[in-house]
Amino acid sequence: MRPADALSCAAVDASYGPVQVLYGVNVRVAAGEMVGVCGPNGVGKTTLVRVLAGLQRPGAGGRVLLEGRDITGVPAARRVRLGLSTVVGQQAFGSLTVEENLRMYGYTVSRRDGRLRKAVDGAFAVFPRLYERRDQPASTLSGGERQMLVLAKTLIQRPRVLLIDEFSLGLAPVVVGGLLEMVRRLNRLGTALLVVEQSVNVALSLVDRAYFMEKGTIVAEHTSADLADRPDLVQSLMLGGHA
Template sequence: MLKIKNIDAFFGKIQVLRRVSLHVERREIVSLIGANGAGKTTLLNVISGLHPSQNGSRIFLDGEIRGLKPEKIVALGILQVPEADKVFNPLTVLENLELGAYLRRQDQGQLVPEMEKVYQLFPILRDRQGQLAGTLSGGERQMLALGKALMGQPQLLMLDEPSLGLAPTVVSEIFRIIRSLNDRGITILLVEQNAKEALRICHRAYVLDTGRILLTGTGEELLNNEEVKRAFLGKDYRGKWER
Protein backbone atom coordinates (compact mmCIF):
# COMPACT_ATOMS: atom_id res chain seq x y z
CA MET A 1 0.00 0.00 0.00
CA LEU A 2 2.78 2.39 0.99
CA LYS A 3 6.41 2.04 0.05
CA ILE A 4 8.91 4.69 1.00
CA LYS A 5 12.50 4.55 -0.04
CA ASN A 6 15.62 6.45 0.96
CA ILE A 7 13.96 9.44 2.60
CA ASP A 8 16.14 12.19 4.08
CA ALA A 9 14.76 15.10 6.08
CA PHE A 10 16.31 18.19 7.62
CA PHE A 11 15.55 20.97 10.03
CA GLY A 12 17.80 23.69 8.70
CA LYS A 13 21.22 22.08 8.43
CA ILE A 14 20.43 19.31 10.89
CA GLN A 15 19.59 16.00 9.31
CA VAL A 16 16.87 14.14 11.22
CA LEU A 17 16.04 11.31 8.78
CA ARG A 18 18.72 9.34 6.96
CA ARG A 19 17.78 7.19 4.01
CA VAL A 20 14.70 5.81 5.70
CA SER A 21 12.91 3.02 3.83
CA LEU A 22 9.82 1.16 4.94
CA HIS A 23 6.70 -0.40 3.56
CA VAL A 24 3.19 -1.04 4.77
CA GLU A 25 1.09 -3.76 3.18
CA ARG A 26 -2.68 -3.54 2.85
CA ARG A 27 -4.48 -4.48 6.11
CA GLU A 28 -1.31 -4.51 8.19
CA ILE A 29 -0.63 -2.77 11.47
CA VAL A 30 2.96 -1.59 11.24
CA SER A 31 4.48 -0.04 14.35
CA LEU A 32 7.31 2.46 14.39
CA ILE A 33 9.09 2.71 17.71
CA GLY A 34 12.06 4.77 18.80
CA ALA A 35 13.29 7.11 21.51
CA ASN A 36 12.33 10.78 21.86
CA GLY A 37 13.76 12.77 18.99
CA ALA A 38 14.40 9.70 16.79
CA GLY A 39 12.47 11.29 13.93
CA LYS A 40 9.15 9.40 14.12
CA THR A 41 6.86 12.42 13.87
CA THR A 42 9.02 13.93 11.13
CA LEU A 43 8.70 10.72 9.13
CA LEU A 44 4.89 10.80 9.37
CA ASN A 45 4.96 14.48 8.40
CA VAL A 46 7.07 13.69 5.34
CA ILE A 47 4.61 10.99 4.28
CA SER A 48 1.63 13.34 4.69
CA GLY A 49 3.38 16.15 2.83
CA LEU A 50 3.71 18.44 5.87
CA HIS A 51 7.51 18.30 6.04
CA PRO A 52 9.60 18.72 2.90
CA SER A 53 11.94 16.02 1.70
CA GLN A 54 13.51 16.34 -1.70
CA ASN A 55 14.93 12.90 -2.27
CA GLY A 56 13.81 9.27 -2.23
CA SER A 57 10.40 8.04 -3.25
CA ARG A 58 7.09 7.43 -1.56
CA ILE A 59 4.66 5.30 -3.46
CA PHE A 60 1.08 5.04 -2.24
CA LEU A 61 -1.20 2.63 -4.10
CA ASP A 62 1.21 2.52 -7.04
CA GLY A 63 1.44 6.32 -7.43
CA GLU A 64 4.28 8.68 -6.45
CA ILE A 65 3.09 11.14 -3.77
CA ARG A 66 6.32 13.08 -3.33
CA GLY A 67 5.69 16.77 -3.94
CA LEU A 68 1.91 16.50 -3.56
CA LYS A 69 0.21 18.99 -1.25
CA PRO A 70 -1.04 17.64 2.10
CA GLU A 71 -4.70 18.08 1.10
CA LYS A 72 -4.13 16.01 -2.02
CA ILE A 73 -2.48 13.27 0.06
CA VAL A 74 -5.47 13.30 2.43
CA ALA A 75 -7.78 13.05 -0.57
CA LEU A 76 -5.92 9.91 -1.66
CA GLY A 77 -6.76 8.33 1.69
CA ILE A 78 -3.74 8.85 3.97
CA LEU A 79 -4.95 10.37 7.24
CA GLN A 80 -2.68 11.31 10.09
CA VAL A 81 -3.81 11.73 13.69
CA PRO A 82 -1.08 14.02 15.01
CA GLU A 83 0.68 13.96 18.35
CA ALA A 84 -0.58 17.43 19.36
CA ASP A 85 -3.54 19.54 18.15
CA LYS A 86 -5.44 16.49 17.08
CA VAL A 87 -8.89 18.11 17.40
CA PHE A 88 -10.21 21.64 17.01
CA ASN A 89 -10.69 22.82 20.57
CA PRO A 90 -13.12 25.71 19.94
CA LEU A 91 -15.49 23.43 17.99
CA THR A 92 -17.96 20.90 19.38
CA VAL A 93 -17.56 17.14 19.10
CA LEU A 94 -20.15 17.06 16.32
CA GLU A 95 -18.47 19.88 14.38
CA ASN A 96 -15.12 18.11 14.64
CA LEU A 97 -16.64 14.95 13.17
CA GLU A 98 -18.28 16.93 10.36
CA LEU A 99 -14.96 18.57 9.62
CA GLY A 100 -13.31 15.15 9.43
CA ALA A 101 -15.77 14.19 6.70
CA TYR A 102 -15.49 17.48 4.86
CA LEU A 103 -11.76 17.05 4.27
CA ARG A 104 -12.17 14.07 2.07
CA ARG A 105 -15.57 13.61 0.56
CA GLN A 106 -17.77 15.02 -2.05
CA ASP A 107 -20.86 13.06 -1.07
CA GLN A 108 -22.13 14.64 2.14
CA GLY A 109 -25.22 12.42 1.96
CA GLN A 110 -23.20 9.58 3.43
CA LEU A 111 -22.39 11.57 6.52
CA VAL A 112 -25.13 10.29 8.83
CA PRO A 113 -24.47 6.54 8.51
CA GLU A 114 -20.75 7.20 8.80
CA MET A 115 -21.26 9.20 11.96
CA GLU A 116 -23.46 6.42 13.33
CA LYS A 117 -20.54 3.99 12.88
CA VAL A 118 -18.26 6.35 14.79
CA TYR A 119 -20.81 6.68 17.60
CA GLN A 120 -21.11 2.90 17.82
CA LEU A 121 -17.37 2.63 18.19
CA PHE A 122 -17.19 5.52 20.68
CA PRO A 123 -20.56 5.83 22.51
CA ILE A 124 -19.10 8.58 24.70
CA LEU A 125 -18.89 10.87 21.66
CA ARG A 126 -22.63 10.58 21.07
CA ASP A 127 -23.25 11.70 24.66
CA ARG A 128 -20.85 14.61 24.20
CA GLN A 129 -21.95 15.80 20.74
CA GLY A 130 -22.52 19.39 21.83
CA GLN A 131 -19.50 19.68 24.12
CA LEU A 132 -16.53 21.78 23.06
CA ALA A 133 -13.59 19.56 22.14
CA GLY A 134 -11.28 21.69 24.28
CA THR A 135 -13.14 20.57 27.41
CA LEU A 136 -12.85 16.81 26.75
CA SER A 137 -10.63 14.58 28.87
CA GLY A 138 -7.42 13.26 27.28
CA GLY A 139 -8.98 9.87 26.51
CA GLU A 140 -12.14 11.41 25.06
CA ARG A 141 -10.05 13.76 22.93
CA GLN A 142 -8.05 10.82 21.54
CA MET A 143 -11.31 9.03 20.73
CA LEU A 144 -12.63 12.15 18.99
CA ALA A 145 -9.39 12.41 17.03
CA LEU A 146 -9.80 8.80 15.87
CA GLY A 147 -13.48 9.37 15.10
CA LYS A 148 -12.69 12.51 13.13
CA ALA A 149 -10.10 10.63 11.07
CA LEU A 150 -12.56 7.77 10.45
CA MET A 151 -15.09 10.26 9.08
CA GLY A 152 -12.57 10.88 6.29
CA GLN A 153 -12.69 7.17 5.36
CA PRO A 154 -8.95 6.52 5.51
CA GLN A 155 -7.22 3.77 3.63
CA LEU A 156 -4.05 4.30 5.61
CA LEU A 157 -4.37 5.70 9.11
CA MET A 158 -1.18 7.08 10.65
CA LEU A 159 -1.39 7.46 14.42
CA ASP A 160 1.23 9.48 16.27
CA GLU A 161 1.48 8.41 19.92
CA PRO A 162 -2.21 7.70 20.49
CA SER A 163 -1.59 6.45 24.04
CA LEU A 164 0.54 9.38 25.20
CA GLY A 165 -0.46 10.78 28.57
CA LEU A 166 -3.45 8.48 29.07
CA ALA A 167 -4.29 6.37 32.12
CA PRO A 168 -3.50 2.64 31.77
CA THR A 169 -7.14 1.53 31.39
CA VAL A 170 -7.70 4.12 28.66
CA VAL A 171 -4.47 3.03 26.98
CA SER A 172 -5.72 -0.56 26.69
CA GLU A 173 -9.04 0.71 25.36
CA ILE A 174 -7.24 2.72 22.68
CA PHE A 175 -5.12 -0.28 21.64
CA ARG A 176 -8.25 -2.45 21.55
CA ILE A 177 -9.90 0.09 19.24
CA ILE A 178 -6.83 0.26 16.98
CA ARG A 179 -6.97 -3.49 16.58
CA SER A 180 -10.69 -3.45 15.83
CA LEU A 181 -10.21 -0.73 13.18
CA ASN A 182 -7.62 -2.97 11.59
CA ASP A 183 -10.02 -5.93 11.74
CA ARG A 184 -12.46 -3.75 9.78
CA GLY A 185 -9.91 -3.40 7.00
CA ILE A 186 -8.06 -0.18 7.82
CA THR A 187 -4.31 -0.28 7.33
CA ILE A 188 -2.42 1.33 10.21
CA LEU A 189 1.00 2.89 10.67
CA LEU A 190 1.39 3.35 14.41
CA VAL A 191 4.03 5.50 16.09
CA GLU A 192 4.38 4.70 19.78
CA GLN A 193 6.56 5.24 22.83
CA ASN A 194 4.69 2.38 24.44
CA ALA A 195 6.85 -0.17 22.65
CA LYS A 196 5.47 -3.18 24.48
CA GLU A 197 1.85 -2.62 23.39
CA ALA A 198 2.85 -1.38 19.94
CA LEU A 199 4.85 -4.57 19.30
CA ARG A 200 2.10 -6.76 20.71
CA ILE A 201 -0.62 -5.52 18.40
CA CYS A 202 1.38 -5.08 15.19
CA HIS A 203 2.11 -7.44 12.35
CA ARG A 204 5.51 -5.90 11.69
CA ALA A 205 7.55 -3.10 13.19
CA TYR A 206 10.52 -0.84 12.60
CA VAL A 207 12.88 0.64 15.15
CA LEU A 208 14.02 4.16 14.32
CA ASP A 209 17.22 5.35 15.98
CA THR A 210 18.43 8.92 15.45
CA GLY A 211 16.95 9.11 11.99
CA ARG A 212 17.88 5.63 10.76
CA ILE A 213 15.98 2.37 10.62
CA LEU A 214 17.94 0.17 13.00
CA LEU A 215 15.85 -2.99 13.05
CA THR A 216 12.77 -4.48 11.48
CA GLY A 217 10.82 -7.68 11.96
CA THR A 218 7.53 -9.09 13.09
CA GLY A 219 6.15 -7.87 16.39
CA GLU A 220 7.08 -11.20 17.92
CA GLU A 221 10.66 -11.07 16.63
CA LEU A 222 11.20 -7.59 18.00
CA LEU A 223 9.61 -8.41 21.37
CA ASN A 224 12.19 -11.17 21.69
CA ASN A 225 15.10 -9.15 20.34
CA GLU A 226 17.75 -8.52 23.01
CA GLU A 227 18.52 -5.01 21.78
CA VAL A 228 14.85 -4.03 21.79
CA LYS A 229 14.34 -5.56 25.22
CA ARG A 230 17.26 -3.60 26.63
CA ALA A 231 16.34 -0.30 25.03
CA PHE A 232 12.55 -0.34 25.26
CA LEU A 233 11.14 -3.12 27.38
CA GLY A 234 13.20 -3.28 30.56
CA LYS A 235 15.73 -6.03 31.21
CA ASP A 236 13.38 -8.59 32.79
CA TYR A 237 10.75 -8.36 30.10
CA ARG A 238 9.73 -11.63 28.50
CA GLY A 239 8.35 -11.17 25.02
CA LYS A 240 4.78 -12.25 24.65
CA TRP A 241 3.12 -11.75 21.31
CA GLU A 242 -0.63 -11.52 21.32
CA ARG A 243 -1.89 -11.04 17.81
Protein backbone atom coordinates in the same frame (compact mmCIF):
# COMPACT_ATOMS: atom_id res chain seq x y z
CA MET B 1 5.13 -9.90 -9.06
CA ARG B 2 4.42 -8.61 -5.54
CA PRO B 3 1.42 -6.25 -5.31
CA ALA B 4 2.16 -2.62 -4.48
CA ASP B 5 2.54 -1.80 -0.79
CA ALA B 6 -0.19 0.27 0.83
CA LEU B 7 2.47 2.83 1.80
CA SER B 8 6.21 3.00 1.40
CA CYS B 9 9.09 5.44 1.36
CA ALA B 10 12.58 5.09 -0.06
CA ALA B 11 15.85 6.92 0.59
CA VAL B 12 14.10 9.63 2.62
CA ASP B 13 16.27 12.38 4.04
CA ALA B 14 14.74 15.32 5.91
CA SER B 15 16.11 18.46 7.49
CA TYR B 16 15.05 21.48 9.52
CA GLY B 17 17.16 24.23 8.03
CA PRO B 18 20.81 23.13 8.26
CA VAL B 19 20.03 20.31 10.73
CA GLN B 20 19.48 16.94 9.07
CA VAL B 21 17.09 14.66 10.96
CA LEU B 22 16.43 11.68 8.66
CA TYR B 23 19.07 9.77 6.73
CA GLY B 24 18.02 7.44 3.92
CA VAL B 25 14.93 6.01 5.62
CA ASN B 26 13.15 3.08 3.94
CA VAL B 27 9.82 1.86 5.34
CA ARG B 28 7.01 -0.21 3.85
CA VAL B 29 3.51 -1.20 4.96
CA ALA B 30 1.75 -3.97 3.03
CA ALA B 31 -1.98 -3.84 2.35
CA GLY B 32 -3.88 -4.67 5.54
CA GLU B 33 -0.71 -4.76 7.64
CA MET B 34 -0.02 -3.04 10.97
CA VAL B 35 3.56 -1.81 11.28
CA GLY B 36 5.28 0.04 14.11
CA VAL B 37 8.11 2.56 14.20
CA CYS B 38 9.75 2.60 17.63
CA GLY B 39 12.53 4.47 19.31
CA PRO B 40 13.16 7.03 22.06
CA ASN B 41 12.42 10.74 21.74
CA GLY B 42 14.46 12.71 19.26
CA VAL B 43 15.33 9.98 16.76
CA GLY B 44 13.15 11.34 13.94
CA LYS B 45 9.89 9.37 14.27
CA THR B 46 7.58 12.36 14.07
CA THR B 47 9.58 13.86 11.21
CA LEU B 48 9.05 10.61 9.32
CA VAL B 49 5.29 10.91 9.90
CA ARG B 50 5.37 14.49 8.63
CA VAL B 51 7.13 13.42 5.44
CA LEU B 52 4.70 10.54 4.85
CA ALA B 53 1.68 12.79 5.52
CA GLY B 54 2.92 15.49 3.14
CA LEU B 55 3.61 18.10 5.80
CA GLN B 56 7.33 18.14 4.99
CA ARG B 57 9.18 17.48 1.74
CA PRO B 58 11.96 14.90 1.77
CA GLY B 59 15.40 15.71 0.42
CA ALA B 60 16.27 15.22 -3.22
CA GLY B 61 15.96 11.60 -4.25
CA GLY B 62 13.56 10.57 -1.49
CA ARG B 63 10.21 9.13 -2.54
CA VAL B 64 6.87 8.38 -0.89
CA LEU B 65 4.48 5.96 -2.57
CA LEU B 66 0.81 5.29 -1.79
CA GLU B 67 -0.43 2.02 -3.29
CA GLY B 68 2.34 2.23 -5.86
CA ARG B 69 1.64 5.84 -6.82
CA ASP B 70 4.40 8.38 -6.29
CA ILE B 71 2.91 11.06 -4.00
CA THR B 72 6.17 12.74 -3.01
CA GLY B 73 5.02 16.10 -4.39
CA VAL B 74 1.33 15.73 -3.53
CA PRO B 75 0.04 18.20 -0.86
CA ALA B 76 -1.17 16.84 2.47
CA ALA B 77 -4.86 17.65 1.87
CA ARG B 78 -4.78 15.81 -1.44
CA ARG B 79 -3.25 12.77 0.25
CA VAL B 80 -6.30 12.53 2.51
CA ARG B 81 -8.53 12.37 -0.56
CA LEU B 82 -6.27 9.64 -1.95
CA GLY B 83 -6.84 7.52 1.16
CA LEU B 84 -4.06 8.49 3.60
CA SER B 85 -5.09 9.89 6.99
CA THR B 86 -3.05 10.90 10.04
CA VAL B 87 -3.79 10.86 13.77
CA VAL B 88 -1.35 12.95 15.81
CA GLY B 89 -1.74 12.73 19.56
CA GLN B 90 -5.01 14.22 20.78
CA GLN B 91 -5.25 17.08 18.29
CA ALA B 92 -8.74 18.47 17.78
CA PHE B 93 -10.39 21.84 17.19
CA GLY B 94 -10.85 22.85 20.82
CA SER B 95 -13.37 25.65 20.26
CA LEU B 96 -15.66 23.44 18.16
CA THR B 97 -18.09 20.94 19.62
CA VAL B 98 -17.50 17.22 19.26
CA GLU B 99 -20.08 16.99 16.49
CA GLU B 100 -18.66 20.02 14.68
CA ASN B 101 -15.22 18.40 14.80
CA LEU B 102 -16.56 15.24 13.20
CA ARG B 103 -18.32 17.21 10.48
CA MET B 104 -15.08 19.07 9.81
CA TYR B 105 -13.23 15.76 9.48
CA GLY B 106 -15.82 14.68 6.92
CA TYR B 107 -14.82 17.23 4.31
CA THR B 108 -13.91 14.37 1.97
CA VAL B 109 -17.36 12.79 2.32
CA SER B 110 -20.07 13.65 -0.19
CA ARG B 111 -22.97 15.68 1.21
CA ARG B 112 -25.35 13.93 -1.19
CA ASP B 113 -28.04 11.62 0.18
CA GLY B 114 -27.12 12.52 3.76
CA ARG B 115 -23.86 10.55 3.55
CA LEU B 116 -21.99 12.82 5.95
CA ARG B 117 -24.81 12.61 8.50
CA LYS B 118 -24.76 8.83 8.24
CA ALA B 119 -20.96 8.78 8.63
CA VAL B 120 -21.11 10.97 11.76
CA ASP B 121 -23.91 8.84 13.22
CA GLY B 122 -21.82 5.75 12.51
CA ALA B 123 -18.88 7.22 14.44
CA PHE B 124 -21.19 8.02 17.37
CA ALA B 125 -22.46 4.43 17.32
CA VAL B 126 -18.89 3.18 17.79
CA PHE B 127 -18.03 5.85 20.39
CA PRO B 128 -21.21 6.34 22.47
CA ARG B 129 -19.28 8.48 24.96
CA LEU B 130 -18.66 11.00 22.20
CA TYR B 131 -22.39 11.03 21.43
CA GLU B 132 -23.07 11.91 25.06
CA ARG B 133 -20.67 14.84 24.69
CA ARG B 134 -21.61 15.82 21.14
CA ASP B 135 -22.52 19.40 22.11
CA GLN B 136 -19.45 20.03 24.30
CA PRO B 137 -16.39 21.93 23.05
CA ALA B 138 -13.55 19.51 22.35
CA SER B 139 -11.36 21.49 24.77
CA THR B 140 -13.51 20.21 27.67
CA LEU B 141 -12.90 16.53 26.91
CA SER B 142 -10.51 14.32 28.82
CA GLY B 143 -7.35 13.10 27.11
CA GLY B 144 -8.89 9.71 26.39
CA GLU B 145 -12.03 11.31 24.98
CA ARG B 146 -9.99 13.58 22.71
CA GLN B 147 -8.14 10.52 21.47
CA MET B 148 -11.49 8.87 20.76
CA LEU B 149 -12.47 11.95 18.80
CA VAL B 150 -9.42 11.88 16.54
CA LEU B 151 -9.84 8.12 16.01
CA ALA B 152 -13.52 8.69 15.19
CA LYS B 153 -12.50 10.82 12.21
CA THR B 154 -11.01 7.71 10.62
CA LEU B 155 -14.40 6.01 10.79
CA ILE B 156 -15.74 8.92 8.75
CA GLN B 157 -12.88 9.23 6.27
CA ARG B 158 -12.36 5.44 5.95
CA PRO B 159 -8.71 5.74 4.87
CA ARG B 160 -6.94 2.84 3.23
CA VAL B 161 -3.79 3.82 5.16
CA LEU B 162 -3.65 5.44 8.61
CA LEU B 163 -0.62 7.02 10.30
CA ILE B 164 -0.81 7.21 14.11
CA ASP B 165 1.78 9.24 16.02
CA GLU B 166 2.15 8.67 19.79
CA PHE B 167 -1.53 8.12 20.45
CA SER B 168 -0.92 6.49 23.87
CA LEU B 169 1.10 9.44 25.24
CA GLY B 170 -0.19 10.62 28.62
CA LEU B 171 -3.15 8.20 28.77
CA ALA B 172 -3.98 5.69 31.48
CA PRO B 173 -3.32 2.03 30.56
CA VAL B 174 -7.01 1.14 30.75
CA VAL B 175 -7.82 3.91 28.26
CA VAL B 176 -4.99 2.82 25.96
CA GLY B 177 -6.31 -0.75 26.01
CA GLY B 178 -9.72 0.38 24.75
CA LEU B 179 -8.17 2.55 22.05
CA LEU B 180 -5.95 -0.30 20.86
CA GLU B 181 -9.04 -2.42 20.32
CA MET B 182 -10.54 0.38 18.20
CA VAL B 183 -7.37 0.48 16.10
CA ARG B 184 -7.59 -3.29 15.60
CA ARG B 185 -11.18 -2.84 14.50
CA LEU B 186 -10.12 -0.29 11.87
CA ASN B 187 -7.53 -2.76 10.64
CA ARG B 188 -10.16 -5.50 10.36
CA LEU B 189 -12.18 -3.10 8.20
CA GLY B 190 -9.25 -3.04 5.77
CA THR B 191 -7.13 -0.08 6.88
CA ALA B 192 -3.35 -0.56 6.85
CA LEU B 193 -1.62 1.19 9.76
CA LEU B 194 1.76 2.68 10.53
CA VAL B 195 1.95 3.30 14.28
CA VAL B 196 4.73 5.52 15.63
CA GLU B 197 5.22 4.88 19.35
CA GLN B 198 7.71 5.66 22.07
CA SER B 199 6.11 2.89 24.17
CA VAL B 200 7.48 -0.29 22.64
CA ASN B 201 5.08 -2.39 24.75
CA VAL B 202 2.08 -0.62 23.24
CA ALA B 203 3.46 -0.92 19.73
CA LEU B 204 4.37 -4.61 19.94
CA SER B 205 0.97 -5.49 21.44
CA LEU B 206 -0.62 -4.12 18.28
CA VAL B 207 1.58 -4.43 15.20
CA ASP B 208 2.73 -7.34 13.05
CA ARG B 209 6.20 -5.93 12.44
CA ALA B 210 8.29 -3.08 13.82
CA TYR B 211 11.12 -0.84 12.66
CA PHE B 212 13.51 0.64 15.20
CA MET B 213 15.05 4.08 14.71
CA GLU B 214 18.24 5.60 16.03
CA LYS B 215 19.71 8.98 15.09
CA GLY B 216 17.46 9.41 12.06
CA THR B 217 18.01 5.98 10.53
CA ILE B 218 16.29 2.61 10.60
CA VAL B 219 18.66 0.31 12.49
CA ALA B 220 16.55 -2.86 12.81
CA GLU B 221 13.37 -4.56 11.67
CA HIS B 222 11.68 -7.45 13.50
CA THR B 223 8.31 -9.15 13.67
CA SER B 224 6.47 -8.84 16.96
CA ALA B 225 6.60 -12.62 17.27
CA ASP B 226 10.41 -12.53 17.02
CA LEU B 227 10.58 -10.08 19.92
CA ALA B 228 7.95 -11.67 22.16
CA ASP B 229 10.52 -13.61 24.19
CA ARG B 230 13.48 -11.27 23.71
CA PRO B 231 13.17 -8.46 26.25
CA ASP B 232 16.96 -8.13 26.18
CA LEU B 233 16.92 -7.41 22.44
CA VAL B 234 14.01 -4.98 22.77
CA GLN B 235 15.83 -3.11 25.51
CA SER B 236 19.02 -2.87 23.50
CA LEU B 237 17.15 -1.62 20.45
CA MET B 238 15.37 1.07 22.47
CA LEU B 239 18.59 2.13 24.19
CA GLY B 240 20.69 2.34 21.06
CA GLY B 241 22.49 -0.97 21.35
CA HIS B 242 21.41 -2.36 17.98
CA ALA B 243 24.89 -3.48 16.99
